[in-house]
Amino acid sequence: MAARSKSAPEAKAPKTAKGSKATGKGSRASGTRSPKVGPVETLVVVESPTKAKSLSKMLGPGYAVEASLGHVMDLPKVRLGVDVENGFEPEYIQVRGKGPVIKRLKELARGASRVLLASDPDREGEAIAWHLATLLGVPLDSPCRVRIHEITPSGISAALQEVEGIDMNKVYAQQARRVLDRLVGYRLSPLLWAKVQRGLSAGRVQSVALRLVCEREDEIDSFVPEEYWLVEVQAEAEGGRSYLLKLDKEAGKPVRLKDQADARRVEALVRSSPLQVSSFRSRDGLRRPMPPFKTSTLQQEASRRLGYGPRRTMRIAQSLFEGVEIPGRGPVGLITYMRTDSLRISDEAISAMRGHIASRFGPMYLPERPNHFAQKGRSQDAHEAIRPTDVTLEPDAIREYLSSEQYRLYDLIWRRALASQMADARVRTNTLEARCGELTFKCSGVEVTFQGWGAVWPLGVKDTEVPAASEGEDLRPLQVRLEQKFTQPPGRYTEAGLIKALEEKGIGRPSTYATIVETLSDRGYVVRDDDKKLSPTKLGRVVNAFLVTHFPHVVQVDFTARMEDQLDRVESGEIQWREPIGDFYGPFESRLQEVAASAQRMTVPPELAGEDCPQCGRPLLIRRGRYGEFIGCSGYPECDFTKRKETSTGVPCPKCGQGTVVARKASKGKGKGRTFYGCSRYPECDYVSWSKPKGDGTVSEVRDEV
Numbered sequence: 001m002a003a004r005s006k007s008a009p010e011a012k013a014p015k016t017a018k019g020s021k022a023t024g025k026g027s028r029a030s031g032t033r034s035p036k037v038g039p040v041e042t043l044v045v046v047e048s049p050t051k052a053k054s055l056s057k058m059l060g061p062g063y064a065v066e067a068s069l070g071h072v073m074d075l076p077k078v079r080l081g082v083d084v085e086n087g088f089e090p091e092y093i094q095v096r097g098k099g100p101v102i103k104r105l106k107e108l109a110r111g112a113s114r115v116l117l118a119s120d121p122d123r124e125g126e127a128i129a130w131h132l133a134t135l136l137g138v139p140l141d142s143p144c145r146v147r148i149h150e151i152t153p154s155g156i157s158a159a160l161q162e163v164e165g166i167d168m169n170k171v172y173a174q175q176a177r178r179v180l181d182r183l184v185g186y187r188l189s190p191l192l193w194a195k196v197q198r199g200l201s202a203g204r205v206q207s208v209a210l211r212l213v214c215e216r217e218d219e220i221d222s223f224v225p226e227e228y229w230l231v232e233v234q235a236e237a238e239g240g241r242s243y244l245l246k247l248d249k250e251a252g253k254p255v256r257l258k259d260q261a262d263a264r265r266v267e268a269l270v271r272s273s274p275l276q277v278s279s280f281r282s283r284d285g286l287r288r289p290m291p292p293f294k295t296s297t298l299q300q301e302a303s304r305r306l307g308y309g310p311r312r313t314m315r316i317a318q319s320l321f322e323g324v325e326i327p328g329r330g331p332v333g334l335i336t337y338m339r340t341d342s343l344r345i346s347d348e349a350i351s352a353m354r355g356h357i358a359s360r361f362g363p364m365y366l367p368e369r370p371n372h373f374a375q376k377g378r379s380q381d382a383h384e385a386i387r388p389t390d391v392t393l394e395p396d397a398i399r400e401y402l403s404s405e406q407y408r409l410y411d412l413i414w415r416r417a418l419a420s421q422m423a424d425a426r427v428r429t430n431t432l433e434a435r436c437g438e439l440t441f442k443c444s445g446v447e448v449t450f451q452g453w454g455a456v457w458p459l460g461v462k463d464t465e466v467p468a469a470s471e472g473e474d475l476r477p478l479q480v481r482l483e484q485k486f487t488q489p490p491g492r493y494t495e496a497g498l499i500k501a502l503e504e505k506g507i508g509r510p511s512t513y514a515t516i517v518e519t520l521s522d523r524g525y526v527v528r529d530d531d532k533k534l535s536p537t538k539l540g541r542v543v544n545a546f547l548v549t550h551f552p553h554v555v556q557v558d559f560t561a562r563m564e565d566q567l568d569r570v571e572s573g574e575i576q577w578r579e580p581i582g583d584f585y586g587p588f589e590s591r592l593q594e595v596a597a598s599a600q601r602m603t604v605p606p607e608l609a610g611e612d613c614p615q616c617g618r619p620l621l622i623r624r625g626r627y628g629e630f631i632g633c634s635g636y637p638e639c640d641f642t643k644r645k646e647t648s649t650g651v652p653c654p655k656c657g658q659g660t661v662v663a664r665k666a667s668k669g670k671g672k673g674r675t676f677y678g679c680s681r682y683p684e685c686d687y688v689s690w691s692k693p694k695g696d697g698t699v700s701e702v703r704d705e706v
Contacts, residue, residue, distance in 0.1 A: 040064040043112035044146070045105060045132055047119050054151050054323030054331035055118070064108060068119070072098050073131040075178065080186045082179050084589075088581045090179055092131065102135060109136040114144075116163065121147035121383065122339050122511055123174035123571065130171045141165040150389045151323050151333025172577035173570040179581055180204055180563070184554065187592055188547075195595075196546055196602050197539070205508050206519045207547050208560045212501055213493055213526055214536045214544040223489035228256050229263035230483045233270055233441055235434070235475040237277075241467040243475065245434055245441035252440075263482045270436055270480050277473040278435040287425040287461070289453040291343045291373035292385035292417045295510035296503045298338070301416070303496035303532065306408050310495055310514035314338065316409045317386070326393075326401055333389055334398075335413055339510045340383040341503075343373040345417070349387060353421040356391045361455060367423045387417040419457035426450040430466040434475055492533035506561030524624045539624070542604045550595045554588065606634065615641045629665075646680070653679040655687035663692075 041062045046052050049067045056065040073092040075081035081091040094102065109115050115138050119125035129145055138144045143163040148156060181204050188202035231247040247266060249255055257263045293301070295314075302313040317338040323331035345353075350370045358366050388410070395411035402410060431444045445466035448459065493501065499513045508516055517534075520526045525540030536544065547555045566580035609620040613633040622645060623632045633639040646662040653659040659681035666676055677692055679685040 040108070040111065041113045042116060043105075043108050043114070044116045044118050045136075047125070047128065048318075048322060050319065050322040051118075051151065054333060055148075055156065057330045058151075058153055058156055064112070066105060066108060067101075068105065068128065068132060069098070069101055071095055071128055071131070072102055072135060075182055080182065082182055084183075084585065087578050088179050088183075088585070090175060090182075105132070106136060109138070116146045116160075117144050117166075118146040118148055118159075120339070121149055121337060123170050123177070124511060126167055126170035127174040127178075130166050130168070133166055139165075140168065149383055150336045151321065151331075152389045155333070155389065169571050169573045173567050176570050176577040176581060177567055180584065183581070183585060183588070187588070188551070188554075191592065191596060192543065192546065194601075195599055196542060197604055200539075200543060201523055202543070202547060203519065204554070204563070205512065205560060206516055206523075207544075207555045208507055208557055209498060209502060209516050210520055210525050210536070210540055210544050211548060211555050212498065212557070213520070213534055214541055216490060216493055217536050217541070220489040220492070225486040225488070226258075228258060228485050228487065229260060230481075230485055231257065231263055231266050231270075232481045232483070233275070233477050234479040234481070235275060235477050237467075237469060237473060237475055241469070243432060243434075243443050243466065243469075245432075245443050245475075247439065248433070248442040249440040251438045260482070260484065266439060267480045267482060269439060270477055273437045275434055275436045275441075275475045275477055277432060277469045277471055277475060278440070279431075279433045279471055280469045281431045282468070283429050283431075284449070285427055285429060287427055287452070287454075287459060289371060289420050289422055289424065290416065290457060292345060292387055292420045293413060294341050294343060294385055295339055296341070296499050296513060298386055298413070299499050299513060300496035301412060302409060303494060305412065306405075307532075308405070308409070309518075309532075310499060311518045312405075313409065314514045316405050317413075320406060320410055320413075324398075324401060324406065326398060332393070334393065334410055336385075336387050336389060337383050338386050340386060341375070341510050342383055343375050343385050345385055345387055345420070349384070349391075350421060353391050353418055357418065357422055361422070364450075365423050365452060365455065367421075371421055373420070385417070386413055388414045391418060415456045419453040422453035422456065423450075425452035425454045425459055425461075427461060430468070432466055432469055492529075492535055494532050495528070495534065498534060505557050506564055507557065509564065524629065538607055539604050542602055546599075546602050550599055551588075551591060553591075609645075613639060613641050615639055648680070649677065649692065651693045653681070653685060653687050654693055655679065656681060656685040659685055661687075661693050 042064070044055060044059065044063055044065045045068055046055060046065060047068055047070055049069075052065045052067040056063070059065065072095055074095050075090055076093050081093075083089045083091065115133075115136055117129035117132050117138070119128040119132070125147075126145075130140070132138075133140055133144060142165060145164050145166050146159050147162075148159045184204040184207075185202060188207075189200060192200040192202055233245040233247075235243050235245055237243070247255060247257070257266065291297075298317065299310045299313050302308040303310070308316070317335065320334045321336070321338055323333045326332050347370075354366055354370065391414070393414075395407060395414050399407050426449045428447045428449050429444060430447070431442065434441045443466055445464035446461050447463055447465070448454065448461055451459070453459075454461075491497075495517045498517055502508050502513060502516065520534075520540070521528065523540075524537055525543060526534045526536050528534060544555075553559055563580060563584070566575070569575045570577045570580070607622040609622050609631045611620050612618065613620050613635065616633060616635050616639040618633055618635040618639065620631050620641075621634050623630055629645045631643050631645050633641040644664065646664050649661045649663060651661045653661055656679060659679040661677050662680045663675050663677055677689050679687040
C-alpha cells in the first residue's frame, strides 16, 4: 500500500539556509568534488568538505586538503558481514558510491610526500583513518594521524606537532561496537519480522532506550493519584509588612492534609488562635557556577532553551566546529570538538577566559583561582569540554556572519563556558516561621546580593522579598486559602530527559546519544507530543514486550552499561576486542534458536484514525510506510484508499486564507522527522514554515531565554 495520497503529492518541507550559514553543510554524508591538483608535499584527508575548506586556508601552500565524505569502508548492508565462525572477523567493503572519492585520494596520495589523516578525534574518526590508511597504503604505525580538537591556527599548529600512528585500540573499540551492534540488529530484527511484524528492527542500545520509555509509560498508566490539600495564610505585621505563609508542620512533624475536612480544621485553628513569629533567619550563601557543556548537557539545554532536538543541535554544533567564514580572519572553527563527556578546560583557555572576564566585567567577577569541575560517573575525558575557541569572539560581534540557529547555539555555548570561570553568585535567604497552636507555617525568600556568573548565565533564582521580623511578633491573618491537589504521575521523558537518563545509567556515549533518540522516532516506536514529550506507540510497546519477555538480558540496563565499560577497556588496551563479543554471542545465539522455535506470534493492535473511509465506509487506520505514518483503509487490499496523516492547527492559512495550517513530518532531507507546517490545500497553495502560525498573521518563534 502506498504511503501517500493519490490525490496530491507530498508537501515539501522548508529548505535550510545555504552557503556558510547552512548548518547541515559539512556532515559526514555530504560534500562536493574538489578540483584537480598536481603533486603536493602533504595530503591531508578530513571527513567533510567544510572542514577541508577551513583547513586549506589555514595550512596554505604545500598542503592539499581533501574530504573522504565520511566512511569509505563499512560492513555490507545486505548481509551480516561478520564471520561468527572465525573470531567474529568483520567483512569490510567499499561504501557504495565512494569509488570516485577513493580513486582521487589514491591518485593524490601517490604524488604526495606524506599523508596525514585528520578525521574526527573520536573512535569513529579513528576507524575512518584506519580504513583510509589501509586503502592509501599508509603504514599504520607511521606518523600519519592528526587529531584536531579545534579548527583554529593555534589548534592546528598544536595538532601538527603531535602527529602519531593510528591508535589501534581506539579502532578495535569502535570495531567491537560495530560488530556487536550488527550481531544484535541483524539477528534480532528478522526474528521480530517473523514473530511481530515485517520491517521492524532492534538494536543493542536503542532497544534499551525503548524499554526506558515504555517502563515510564507503565508507571504513568498504573499511577493512582492521591488527594491532598494546601493551606496558605496571607498575613500582615505591624507597619504593613506582608507574608505569604504555607503550612509546614504540625506538632513538629511534616504534615500532609488528606481531605477537605482536614484543611477546614486547620483553617478554623488559624482563625481562632493567635499567630506569632517563632523565628526569623537570614543566611548568606554562595551559588557555584554551572560547569561548561559536554555533549549531553548541551543537547539538554539546547532542547530546553532553544527548542532544538538532539540531532539538530549536533548538526549546528558540527558546523560551528568545522568553521565559519569571518571577514578579516578567514574560516574559523568557533567551538572545540562537540562529542565529549569531559568537563575539563585547558589551562590556556582558562587563562584567556579569566583575562576576558576581568576586562569585560571587572576584577570582582573573577574568582581567586580557576574553577574546576569533577565529572560524575563514567568519563573517558578524551577531549575538553565544549567551549569557544576564542572567547573574545563574542556572539553579538559575529552575529551577522552566522545563521540564526548558529548564533543561538554559539551564544549558549559561549555564555555557559564563560560563566563557568566566573565568581560565585552571592544570595541571601530569609526564612520566617510562625506558630499557631501546634501548627507551624513557613515562608522563604531569596535575594541576589551579587550576580557573579549570573551576569552571563541565568541563576535560576527568583527574588522573593521576606521582610525582617522579630521573634514573638504578632501576625494578623488576612486571608486563608485552601487548595485541593492530587499527586502527579512521573512525567514522560523529553528527548533531553531521555539522554540524561541514558548518560546517568551509562548507556551509550556522546557520539551516539542523538542517534539513539532519533532512531526510536524514525522506527515508529515513540512519538513526540506538542511539549516534546516521548510516549511509546502501540508498535513500540509490542516490540518492547517481545524483547523483554524473550531477551531480558539483552535489553537490561545494567548489561548494556557493563558492555560500554567493556568497550572502554578495549580502548585502554586492557582486553582484546573479541573478548566481550565472544562472552555475549554464545548465550545470545542459543536464545535466538529457542525463541525462533517456541515463541508465540505477537500482534500489534490496529490504531483507529477516528474516521471512516470515504470510498467504502470502513474504519480508517493509522499505518506506517517507508515515508512515515499515513492513513489507510482497514479494508485493504479490497479498498486502497490512503491519505497523508496530518494534524490541523485550526489556524487559517496566512498565504491563501482558504485552507487551514496542518502539521506534517518531513520525510527526507536534512529536516527528516522534523515537524513543519503547511497549507491543507497543497499543492494549490504552497505555504510552508518550520514555525507554528499563531493565527494573527505571524508565526511563533522559540524564545531565547539566555
